[in-house]
Amino acid sequence: MPSFDIVSEIDMHEVTNAVDQANRELGNRWDFKNVDANIDKDDKGITVSAEQEFQLEQLLEILRMAFAKRNIDSRALSEDGESKAGKLVKQHLTLKQGIETDMAKKIVKMIKDAKMKVQASIQGDKVRVTGKKRDDLQAVMAMLREADLDIPLQFNNFRD
Structure with a gap:
């Protein structure tokens, strides 16, 4: 029968490539010069951090565009909530598998x-x-x- x-499922190698691509684009953007902004991938998911709330939204958009370029569905990302640590605003995204x-x-x-x-x-x-x-x-x-x-x-x- x-x-x-x-x-x-999502291809974790492609996720790593998308995060690297987003970080390269972050380095090329003039509106992020001299700004403490970063996109990090770890075992639990992806952490996006920036100085301001609107910069965090822009970083999330850069990340979603990198996912789209790599043919990864952005619905695989789920937002856990924001946290303010010192002068940074952080957003943790978990990758949904299964x-x-x-x-x-x-x-x-x-x-x-x-x-x-x-x-x-x-x-x-x-x-x-x-x-x-x-x-x-x-x-x-x-x-x-x-x-x-x-x-x-x-x-x-x-x-x-």
């Missing part, structure tokens, strides 16, 4: 409500969809691409 997996249980249940419910001849099951941080026809599976993929979900989805492990 044909099947595929619905996952939400499909959480609530979102997986929502995806399975969407597939079942569509009344397609497929079965969806939650397997850890991914959702496996199986069906008798390849066309049914491709219809599920199209439906999920059209859906307005707040996480980026990829379809892999397609088996015939």
Whole structure:
């Protein structure tokens, strides 16, 4: 029986490249000359820091543009909240990987409500969809691409 997996993954190497690219652009911008602003990546996520609130917003926009250039979906970033440390304003962004249980249940419910001849099951941080026809599976993929979900989805492990 044909099947595929619905996952939400991001390539960490591309994230590192996007952060490096954003830092290079930060160094070239004239409005950030002599300003203590930085974009750092660590194991937990990305930390953006600047002296002013509006500079922080500009840094986030630079980072999102770098993500777009690297074909990384910016919905993979979730903002944790701002903190003021000394003269700097910091924003920590976490990178969302995997499909959480609530979102997986929502995806399975969407597939079942569509009344397609497929079965969806939650397997850890991914959702496996199986069906008798390849066309049914491709219809599920199209439906999920059209859906307005707040996480980026990829379809892999397609088996015939």
